[in-house]
Amino acid sequence: MADCNGIISQMFIYPVKSCAGIEINQATLTATGLAFDREWMIVDQDGLFLTQRQIPHMVWITPELTSHSLKLKAPDQPTLEIEFNQRGASRSVTVWRDTLLADDMGDEAAAWLDQYLAVPGKRFRLVRFAKDAKRLSSKDWTKEIDAANMFSDGFAVLVATQRSLDILNERLLKQGHETVDMLRFRPNIVIEGLEAHTEDNLSELHLHTASGLVALGLVKPCPRCPIPNIDPYTANSTHEVMDTLATYRALARMDGAVCFGMNAIVLSGIGQTLHVGQGFEADYAI
Structure with missing residues (x-):
């Protein structure tokens, strides 16, 4: 018998790393996480990845997935459409400590990014994770399992409990601040169905689908950078979210890093469909 259980209440994907997310009702699970999650990325002229840490208004780049294409929208910009079958020349890109090949999405996409992002001294390219590329999560956390991911910060899936956000918002309100929504944390x-931050102490999530079992291994608390301070609707950054979390979410096992949510890897269930409202079971880590 499982130690605890609950349901999936929301699901999100972020097709372009560090741009706006898409709330979804269901998704196919792949070896690298939810289908289309962090499959594209913005890099500079040197192939180095970029995020809201450097360019907060990246959050206003809004992706849309159709049956055959990725569309990007941004304020005062025409819609950019990129067909799924479009893959340009490979180029070397760097995301955190990993350097790998990605497929360039062409000059039209680059010009669109240059016009919108408009950072002096920077030129931008949109790249897509190459079909034959391979990027693995740190085995320091996966117990030597070869766990794939694409352009995420390091793991295939990020899991968070709704109650964790509720507790944060209760604290923010007591301090006279506005509440925030889950998009700040990009899960x-x-x-x-679980108490706040129970995900810290779980070993696996098991979800029974019509076609078989999905198992996600919860392997590492997620240290938070300043991105949760950025309002996804205004792109303004203030300090109250991370300052508040720092008063109770600095984890000793993460050397005092402020954490929210758990990074997970795919253990089984590739090709299965996950959906909002789906039940799960979980056991506590020993």
Whole structure:
């Protein structure tokens, strides 16, 4: 018998790393996480990845997925459409400590990014994770499992409990601040039915689908950078979110890093469909 259970209450994907997310009702699970999550990325002229840490208004780049293309929208910009079958020349890109090949999405996409992002001294390219590229999560956390991911910060899936956000918002309100929503933390799967931050102490999530079992291994608390301070609707950054979390979410096992949510890897269930409202079971880590 499982130690605890609950349901998936929300799901999100972020097709272009560090741009706006898409709330979804269901998704196919792949070896690298939810389908289309962090499959594209913006890099500079040197191939180095870029995020809201450097360019907060990246959050206003809004992706849309159709049956055959990725569309990007941004304020005062025409819609950019990129067909799924479009893959340009490979180029070397760097995301954190990993350097790998990615497929360039062409000059039209680059010009669109240059016009919108408009950072002096920077030129931008949109790249897509190459079909034959391979990027693995740190085995320091996966117990030597070869766990694939694409352009995420390091792991296939980010899981957070709804109650964790509720507790944060209660604290923010007591301090006279406005509440925030889950998009600040960019999870893939939000779960209900557990107390705040229970995900810290779980070993695996098991979800029974019509076609078989999905198992996600929860392997590492997610240290938070300043991105949760950025309002996804205004692109303004203030300090109250991270300052508040720092008063109770600095984890000793993460050398005092402020954490929210758990990074997970795919253990089984590739090709299965996950959906909002789906139940799960979980056991505590020993």
